[in-house]
Every structure is written in structure tokens, then in C-alpha cells.
Amino acid sequence: MTSGIVSYGVYIPKYRIRVDEIARVWGDGDNIAESLRVYEKSVPDMDEDAVTFAVEAARNAVVRAGIDPRRVGAIYTGSESHPYAVKPTGTIVGEAICTSSSFTAADFEFACKAGTAAIQACLGLVSSNLIDLGIAIGTDVSQGAPGDMLEYTAAAGGAAYIIGSKDLAAEIEAFYSFTTDTPDFWRREGMPYPEHGGRFTGEPAYFKHVTSAANGLMKQLGTTPKDYDYAVFHQPNGKFPVRVARKLGFSKEQIEPGLVVPFIGNTYSGSCLIGLAATLDVAKPGERIFVTSFGSGAGSDAFSIKVLDKIEDIRTGAPSVRDYIAKAQYLDYAMYAKHKGKLKL
Amino acid sequence: MRSVSIIGVGCTKFGERWEVSLRDMIAEAGVLAIDDSNVIGEQIDAMYVGNMSAGRFVEQEHIGALIADCAGLSRLHIPSTRVEAACASGGLALRQGVLAVASGYHDIVIAAGVEKMTDVSSGTAADALASAADREWECFFGATFPALYAMMARLHMRRYGTTHDQMAQVAVKNHHHGCLNPIAQYHMEITLDDVDRSPMVSDPLHVLDCSPISDGAAAVVLAPTEIARKFAEMPVRIVGSGQASDTLALHDRRDITTLDATVHAAHSAFGQAGIEPKDIDVAEVHDCFTIGEILAIEDLGFVEKGQGGKAAEEGITALGGRLPINTSGGLKACGHPVGATGIKQIYEIALQLRGEAGKRQVEDAEYGLAHNVGGSGGTAIVHIMSR
Numbered sequence: 001m002t003s004g005i006v007s008y009g010v011y012i013p014k015y016r017i018r019v020d021e022i023a024r025v026w027g028d029g030d031n032i033a034e035s036l037r038v039y040e041k042s043v044p045d046m047d048e049d050a051v052t053f054a055v056e057a058a059r060n061a062v063v064r065a066g067i068d069p070r071r072v073g074a075i076y077t078g079s080e081s082h083p084y085a086v087k088p089t090g091t092i093v094g095e096a097i098c099t100s101s102s103f104t105a106a107d108f109e110f111a112c113k114a115g116t117a118a119i120q121a122c123l124g125l126v127s128s129n130l131i132d133l134g135i136a137i138g139t140d141v142s143q144g145a146p147g148d149m150l151e152y153t154a155a156a157g158g159a160a161y162i163i164g165s166k167d168l169a170a171e172i173e174a175f176y177s178f179t180t181d182t183p184d185f186w187r188r189e190g191m192p193y194p195e196h197g198g199r200f201t202g203e204p205a206y207f208k209h210v211t212s213a214a215n216g217l218m219k220q221l222g223t224t225p226k227d228y229d230y231a232v233f234h235q236p237n238g239k240f241p242v243r244v245a246r247k248l249g250f251s252k253e254q255i256e257p258g259l260v261v262p263f264i265g266n267t268y269s270g271s272c273l274i275g276l277a278a279t280l281d282v283a284k285p286g287e288r289i290f291v292t293s294f295g296s297g298a299g300s301d302a303f304s305i306k307v308l309d310k311i312e313d314i315r316t317g318a319p320s321v322r323d324y325i326a327k328a329q330y331l332d333y334a335m336y337a338k339h340k341g342k343l344k345l
Numbered sequence: 346m347r348s349v350s351i352i353g354v355g356c357t358k359f360g361e362r363w364e365v366s367l368r369d370m371i372a373e374a375g376v377l378a379i380d381d382s383n384v385i386g387e388q389i390d391a392m393y394v395g396n397m398s399a400g401r402f403v404e405q406e407h408i409g410a411l412i413a414d415c416a417g418l419s420r421l422h423i424p425s426t427r428v429e430a431a432c433a434s435g436g437l438a439l440r441q442g443v444l445a446v447a448s449g450y451h452d453i454v455i456a457a458g459v460e461k462m463t464d465v466s467s468g469t470a471a472d473a474l475a476s477a478a479d480r481e482w483e484c485f486f487g488a489t490f491p492a493l494y495a496m497m498a499r500l501h502m503r504r505y506g507t508t509h510d511q512m513a514q515v516a517v518k519n520h521h522h523g524c525l526n527p528i529a530q531y532h533m534e535i536t537l538d539d540v541d542r543s544p545m546v547s548d549p550l551h552v553l554d555c556s557p558i559s560d561g562a563a564a565v566v567l568a569p570t571e572i573a574r575k576f577a578e579m580p581v582r583i584v585g586s587g588q589a590s591d592t593l594a595l596h597d598r599r600d601i602t603t604l605d606a607t608v609h610a611a612h613s614a615f616g617q618a619g620i621e622p623k624d625i626d627v628a629e630v631h632d633c634f635t636i637g638e639i640l641a642i643e644d645l646g647f648v649e650k651g652q653g654g655k656a657a658e659e660g661i662t663a664l665g666g667r668l669p670i671n672t673s674g675g676l677k678a679c680g681h682p683v684g685a686t687g688i689k690q691i692y693e694i695a696l697q698l699r700g701e702a703g704k705r706q707v708e709d710a711e712y713g714l715a716h717n718v719g720g721s722g723g724t725a726i727v728h729i730m731s732r
Binding site for chain 2: 029031035197198199200203204
């Protein structure tokens with residue numbers, strides 16, 4: 001059975017902090033932004049968290065295609081910043097978008113790729129006809145310790161995808177996952193900020209997993225980068241996705257529409273999915289999109305997506321990624337610290 | 346005292362070797378050296394290994410027994426000793442091996458070096474390296490190695506008119522050499538502009554003025570010269586071995602633009618060899634920072650004090666120049682797994698004297714020198730080798 005994306009929605013908070021402003025506070029010099037190719041990042045309001053982003057994104061997805069929320073049979077929410085250690089995020093989302101109570105929910109965690117894992121779980125249920133529609137969400141208020149390199153990129157945002165097998169805006173032709181036990185980045189129970197292995201997060205983690213999943217999928221389908229109009233990769237900074245695209249043989253033009261990290265930072269579980277949404281915002285029927293997520297720990301999910309006619313009907317039904325990017329209000333570090341709850345009273 | 350020769354050499358690829366462990370690398374280097382020497386395990390009398398800080402880097406001490414065990418020689422119960430002199434640990438291991446063979450105490454001796462540095466964060470690595478400085482009088486007040494070498498650089502610039510471009514030229518040259526060396530960590534040409542635009546670490550030293558954090562191991566096999574030809578077609582003779590010490594802290598030195606330990610170790614080695622600096626055809630010197638190479642070529646007597654920067658600028662120290670320095674790529678581009686560096690220098694000089702250095706071969710090299718420094722100059726070790 002053909003399955004795929006029925007609708008999608010994103011949410012990016014309006015607040016931003018410039019990377020130069022963070023560097024000013026930590027005395028890290030003025031070429032950090034250029035070296036990371038990230039110039040500003042999104043910051044949550046004081047009452048926003050991974051749940052409110054999930055709700056906003058899911059609402060946008062429902063509204064975009066005029067979906068009856070009672071058709072939803074599953075909500076899987078991927079995040080590494082679920083506000084509750086015990087108490088699901090998905091139930092709040094379901095209640096907020098007015099689903100029936102007849103749906104299953106669970107929260108996922110796989111560092112930055114829990115959202116694409118949620119899409120895979122939904123695909124299983126809709127393809128086997130066990131449910132009508134499933135919602136897969138990637139959402140995060142990313143954590144980065146003050147003064148750590150992560151603080152320059154750890155941003156906030158989320159995306160929701162309604163997965164089904166009828167009225168598709170885009171078909172998910174196939175996926176391929178590559179997973180190993182690679183401890184490049186982690187956060188222990190009770191710890192406020194994650195730790196990471198520095199340069200170990202590069203070659204043996206991000207690049208190995210993204211290229212393995214991407215090449216695995218292209219081999220499975222017998223495709224090459226030339227068969228795709230667009231490509232989206234997980235975006236921890238502005239350099240990695242560009243370098244991995246070049247390594248795999250994709251051009252700058254193919255990744256440009258989905259490369260949002262320079263303007264909003266790394267939204268962790270939202271990163272790849274917001275990049276895909278930005279690409280769907282401009283893609284035309286018949287075009288193909290290659291997507292590969294990455295989650296530390298580590299794994300990558302690669303998807304081959306074909307855009308269908310229906311995309312034109314739903315395109316303007318909800319705010320686009322660029323709409324959210326354009327709506328920016330800048331904070332200094334003091335206000336940023338307050339917004340992120342870094343000031344403890 | 347007996348004359349000592351190198352009858353076999355081996356070295357792993359240097360770099361971020363996340364896929365292997367310390368013991369994998371030491372076994373790899375040891376096997377390469379033993380294969381190269383044509384000795385068999387039962388002929389090995391003793392082993393020395395230079396390692397700075399496996400306790401901090403991989404939480405493993407007792408490296409002497411470990412390397413004998415990894416080499417499959419534990420059943421022979423030979424003496425195996427780990428020595429430490431910070432970044433000069435490798436050079437010191439060689440010197441212990443040389444003394445053991447020269448004295449007649451042992452015949453066939455392995456001298457090795459190993460360091461696995463990338464299993465910890467760069468902060469932890471920097472702190473472990475800082476333990477080579479004076480913890481109480483330097484580190485507790487905030488000094489790290491880049492800061493100490495930056496102070497040497499600043500005074501050298503002020504006193505002798507050395508420029509940052511001259512220092513950067515050392516990095517440009519060593520990266521070019523590294524591109525010609527299969528075991529080098531970096532196969533990447535850089536420009537003066539790249540060095541200038543790389544992030545500042547400690548003024549005037551940028552990231553590209555500094556050697557990297559690396560993993561790697563190297564080993565050589567030593568034998569009395571009188572029996573060396575039984576094993577090797579082209580043994581390399583060690584004609585001088587000098588070691589000297591100095592104050593641990595930089596601020597206690599007579600002059601921070603001269604490493605007196607280098608001067609004394611070189612004096613001793615040249616005296617034993619009966620040659621002068623102008624007789625050296627190729628040298629590996631301790632360029633942990635670009636200023637380090639400039640100080641080294643002055644203190645070893647290759648150029649006059651204050652002329653090191655100019656020598657780099659004029660290309661004298663590049664391949665094809667009058668005295669090629671750091672043909673391996675040096676610590677800067679070949680990598681600097683601290684305990685292994687001193688033995689890798691010997692490996693490179695041995696290849697040069699055997700005519701096996703490939704694209705980076707110095708023609709008709711007869712005498713080679715290796716210079717290994719611990720810390721900011723608390724220890725220096727100089728070895729002179731000949732065909």
C-alpha cells in the first residue's frame with residue numbers, strides 16, 4: 001500500500017539570539033558564527049517548551065489539510081526535552097488538537113532523530129491498515145550548557161507530520177535505517193545538559209551514520225543523487241549537512257531550500273523535519289526529496305519521498321517555515337538566559 | 346661502550362584512531378618493526394616504551410608489562426619498562442634502549458612509544474598535557490602549553506624581529522611535507538592566510554600554529570652494530586645520544602628564547618658523533634608549536650640565534666632546501682601522540698638514511714638528527730644517526 005505524508009506543520013518560536021551575542025559573553029572571538037555557519041538561533045518564550053511546540057506544529061498540520069482530528073489513531077512524539085520524565089507529551093497533544101480518545105500514544109527519544117523514528121512507526125500502522133492516520137512529531141527545546149559549544153546552536157522548534165495512505169501530499173517511497181552503539185552525545189538521568197565527545201561527534205558519528213543510511217537507501221532503490229530534486233540532512237550546524245551532501249554527491253542547490261540551520265540553529269528532533277517542511281513548502285508535484293536524519297547514540301533514517309499533486313492544495317493552509325523564520329525578535333544574552341530558565345531564583 | 350644500530354622500524358598511521366585502542370596500536374607498530382628487523386620473539390632481550398599519560402588518557406598504567414603482553418612475549422618474561430618525560434617520552438625510551446645495548450647488558454632491544462589521546466575530551470587532554478608544565482607555579486595560575494610557547498614567541502618576535510608569517514611558514518611547510526607522508530594525520534596543504542585566519546589560541550599562536558591531539562604508536566629494534574648486518578641489509582647507526590634537563594617552569598629559565606636543555610643535549614650528541622651541525626642532512630625537530638621549530642633549529646646550531654624565522658621564510662628548511670626539517674610533517678602535520686612522537690622521529694630519519702622515504706626523500710642523506718622536547722624544555726633529547 002502507498003503511504004506517506006497527508007499534511008505537515010511546523011512551529012518555530014519568534015525569539016532569536018545572534019551567535020555573535022553569545023560569543024560576546026563567553027569571549028570566544030568574532031568568527032564563531034562563520035566557523036559554524038550558524039548566525040542566529042531560535043529561543044523559546046518563557047512559557048514555551050517541547051509540548052507547546054508539538055501542539056502548535058500538530059495544529060498547523062491538522063489545519064493545513066483540513067483533517068478531522070478524530071481520524072488520528074496514533075501520536076508518537078520524538079524529543080530529547082520532553083518536559084516530564086514520566087508523563088507523556090503525546091496525550092497533551094491529542095487533547096489539545098481534539099482527537100478522540102481512541103488513539104495510541106508514546107513518546108520517543110533517539111537524540112535528534114526521534115521524529116523520523118516516529119514517522120517510521122506511523123508508516124507501519126497506516127501501511128498495515130491498523131489505523132487511519134498517525135501523527136509523528138519531532139520537537140525540542142534543545143539543551144546546551146552555558147559556555148559549551150552546543151550553546152551556539154541549541155535552538156527551539158518542532159514539526160508534525162500526519163501520516164496516512166489516502167489523499168497523500170507526498171509519498172514515502174522507502175526508508176532505510178543504519179544504527180550502531182556509538183556514544184558521541186548523551187545526557188544522563190537527572191542531568192540538565194548533555195555531554196558530547198567533541199570531534200568524535202563528527203566522522204565516526206554524524207558522517208558515518210548519515211552516509212551509511214543514505215547510501216543504503218540509494219542502493220536499495222537503485223537511485224543516485226541525480227534522481228532527486230532536493231535533499232535534506234540533519235543540521236547540527238551549517239557545515240555538517242553541506243559537507244555530507246558533497247560527500248554523497250548532492251549539490252548545494254539540492255539542499256538549499258531545506259537548509260534552515262543558519263537562521264534558526266539546531267532544533268534537534270525538529271531539525272531534519274523542519275528542513276523537510278521547508279522543502280515541501282516549495283516542492284512541485286512529481287519532484288523527489290531525499291531525507292536523512294541523524295540521532296546521536298547513534299543512528300540515521302533515510303527516506304525517499306515523491307511529491308504528489310495534492311501538495312498544491314495544502315501548501316498555503318498553514319504558515320510556511322520561511323514565514324516563521326521571517327518573524328524574528330532579537331534578545332540579548334540576559335533575556336535569553338531568562339527565557340531559557342538558566343537563571344535560578 | 347658498544348656502538349648501537351637500528352635494525353628495524355615500524356609506525357602506525359597517526360590521527361584520530363577512534364576504531365583502535367592503545368594496545369592495538371602498540372601491537373601494530375611492534376609487529377611492523379619486528380618484521381622489518383627479521384628478529385624473532387625469542388631473540389628480544391628487553392623492551393622500553395615511552396608513554397606520557399595513559400593513566401589520564403585511557404585509565405591504563407603499567408604500560409611496560411602491557412606491551413610485552415601485547416607483543417605475545419609475556420611467556421619469555423623479559424624486562425619491559427615504561428619511561429616518561431612528557432612529550433619526550435619516546436626519545437627517552439630510545440635512549441634507555443641505546444644505553445642498555447651500548448653497555449653490553451642487552452643485545453636485541455625494542456624501543457617504542459605510544460599514546461592514545463582521543464578517547465577523552467579535548468579539555469581533559471589539555472589538562473593531562475598541562476601536567477608536563479609546573480602544576481603549582483604555572484598551571485595553577487592559568488598557563489597552558491600554548492600560553493607558555495606564546496610567551497617564548499612574543500619575546501623572540503620582540504628581540505629578533507621574528508614575524509608571525511615566518512612562524513606560519515613552518516606550518517605551511519610541514520603540512521606540505523605531511524602530504525607526502527602516508528602515515529601523517531593531515532594530508533592537507535595550507536597557506537599563510539589559512540594560518541592567519543584560523544582561530545587564535547594564545548596570541549600570537551593560532552590553531553594552525555599548534556600540533557594536534559593524536560593517536561599513534563611507533564617502534565624500533567636496536568642491536569649492537571657488530572651484529573646488526575646479520576638482521577638488516579641497511580642498519581642505521583646511532584652515533585650520538587644526548588639528554589639534558591632544565592627548570593620545569595619557564596619563568597625560572599636563564600632565557601626563555603633558548604631551550605638550554607636542547608643546547609646541552611645537542612652538544613653532548615654532536616660530541617659523541619664527532620660531527621658538527623652543518624654535517625646534518627635531514628632533521629626531525631620538536632615543532633609542538635611553530636615557534637618550537639624556530640627555537641629548535643637555532644638551539645641545535647643549524648642557524649644563528651634569532652635567524653630561525655628567516656630560515657623558514659627563505660625555504661632553507663623545506664624539502665629541496667639546504668637543511669630539510671621535519672620531512673615527516675613534524676608534530677604539526679604528522680600528528681603528535683606525545684609518547685610516540687620521539688620514536689616516530691627516529692622512524693622517519695631511519696627511512697631517510699635507508700633511502701626509503703618515497704616522495705619526501707632527501708637525496709644522499711648521510712647524517713640525520715632527531716630532537717624531542719618534554720614540556721616547555723624541562724627535558725630535551727637529541728639523537729644523531731648515520732648510514
